[in-house]
Amino acid sequence: MRTKVLVVGGGPAGSTAARFLTAEGLDTILVERNPFFVKPCGGGLPSTVFDELGIPKEAIKKEIKKIRIVSPRGAVLDIGLKGGCIAIVKRGEFDSILRKEAQNTGARLIQGEFISLEEKNGQIIAKVNIDGNEEYIKTDYLIAADGVNSRVRLSLGVKHVSFLYTISAMMAMDIDSCEFWFGSAHAPNSYSWLFPAAEGVSSGTAGSPAQTLKSSLKSFFDRRGLDSNPPTRIYRIPLWDGELYNKSNIFFAGDSAGHVMPLTYEGIYHAMKAGEFAARAIISGKPSDYKKLWKKRFHTRFFVMKKLCDYFLRDDSSAEKMISLYKRPEIQEVSMKLWLEKSSGGRHLISFMNLFKRILS
Numbered sequence: 001m002r003t004k005v006l007v008v009g010g011g012p013a014g015s016t017a018a019r020f021l022t023a024e025g026l027d028t029i030l031v032e033r034n035p036f037f038v039k040p041c042g043g044g045l046p047s048t049v050f051d052e053l054g055i056p057k058e059a060i061k062k063e064i065k066k067i068r069i070v071s072p073r074g075a076v077l078d079i080g081l082k083g084g085c086i087a088i089v090k091r092g093e094f095d096s097i098l099r100k101e102a103q104n105t106g107a108r109l110i111q112g113e114f115i116s117l118e119e120k121n122g123q124i125i126a127k128v129n130i131d132g133n134e135e136y137i138k139t140d141y142l143i144a145a146d147g148v149n150s151r152v153r154l155s156l157g158v159k160h161v162s163f164l165y166t167i168s169a170m171m172a173m174d175i176d177s178c179e180f181w182f183g184s185a186h187a188p189n190s191y192s193w194l195f196p197a198a199e200g201v202s203s204g205t206a207g208s209p210a211q212t213l214k215s216s217l218k219s220f221f222d223r224r225g226l227d228s229n230p231p232t233r234i235y236r237i238p239l240w241d242g243e244l245y246n247k248s249n250i251f252f253a254g255d256s257a258g259h260v261m262p263l264t265y266e267g268i269y270h271a272m273k274a275g276e277f278a279a280r281a282i283i284s285g286k287p288s289d290y291k292k293l294w295k296k297r298f299h300t301r302f303f304v305m306k307k308l309c310d311y312f313l314r315d316d317s318s319a320e321k322m323i324s325l326y327k328r329p330e331i332q333e334v335s336m337k338l339w340l341e342k343s344s345g346g347r348h349l350i351s352f353m354n355l356f357k358r359i360l361s
């Protein structure tokens with residue numbers, strides 16, 4: 001097979017890249033290993049990004065207008081969201097909708113597993129397992145959107161993205177806010193969560209090493225007063241280091257490049273934007289544009305959030321301090337604007353940085 005662009009992975013990053021490429025008439029193959037895969041995920045994203053990214057709103061299963069933050073010592077902070085809300089999607093279905101959108105603009109969707117690649121005379125030749133047969137796809141460009149365990153990274157010998165482990169479970173219960181629980185006893189350097197889901201509630205916690213996660217989740221459930229022992233899934237969440245964009249005509253987008261916002265661990269939107277930016281760079285015929293587009297839009301945000309994450313999540317007393325800062329209305333307002341109004345340029349980021357600089361100095 002021959003194509004202009006081969007996109008490996010039909011999650012949010014890959015499907016978005018394929019949609020943007022084909023909308024501009026570029027021949028694109030989108031290879032997805034398992035169309036029935038359901039990514040472990042809270043499925044929460046700002047409602048405001050549906051218009052920005054052209055995501056069909058039928059994907060929204062619930063709209064949550066309140067978040068609850070609980071400090072290590074148990075201080076509770078309820079924040080009502082204004083100007084938008086948290087849209088909850090059902091991940092398997094959401095990913096299918098995004099792939100369908102890519103197909104509608106002309107992407108050729110193939111169920112197959114990327115195995116390896118080689119580069120010959122300026123061409124990329126990818127080996128893909130399709131229906132048990134080894135097939136070869138020749139392509140000018142390749143987008144690695146194959147997630148945190150990226151096989152494309154492996155096949156190129158690119159250092160693996162660093163990560164945090166998560167454990168998550170679905171619970172048969174009902175809540176009306178997204179809850180973020182801080183405390184080193186159950187979420188060292190991170191947080192535990194309960195998010196309303198399409199059916200029931202998605203729960204989980206994060207930390208390392210993986211062996212400690214089951215007991216961390218049990219500690220969280222005990223603290224939250226949940227007497228439950230649901231089936232769990234362990235999955236990695238990548239940690240952003242700002243290093244990887246493209247290696248000549250091979251692009252890394254989404255979890256494969258660690259495009260998850262530090263502190264909040266918001267990955268769906270950033271994966272989709274990375275897919276869009278990679279597509280734009282290919283469309284313009286200038287691979288180096290990818291890094292430029294990404295840096296211009298996200299680098300400072302990610303850098304600031306990483307600094308705040310390292311500072312506030314290093315221990316319980318720092319997390320306590322962060323939550324007491326979030327009681328201040330001006331911090332809530334600027335943080336919510338920064339989070340909900342993503343396409344508003346840099347002005348909310350500048351207000352956010354100035355406020356934290358003033359408070360922390």
Ligand SMILES: Cc1cc2nc3c(=O)[nH]c(=O)nc-3n(C[C@H](O)[C@H](O)[C@H](O)COP(=O)(O)OP(=O)(O)OC[C@H]3O[C@@H](n4cnc5c(N)ncnc54)[C@H](O)[C@@H]3O)c2cc1C
Binds near residue numbers: 044045113147
């Ligand atoms: C427990 C948990 C909760 C989370 N909650 C949220 C949340 O509420 N909101 C949020 O914004 N983010 C959340 N995230 C992060 C979010 O899920 C990811 O950042 C996002 O899915 C990244 O999208 P992606 O397209 O880069 O990768 P993925 O969604 O992982 O998609 C990769 C795709 O590639 C396919 N693939 C893999 N290998 C191959 C191969 N060799 N050949 C062909 N196809 C392949 C996979 O089947 C998959 O479909 C959460 C993450 C975790 C672990």
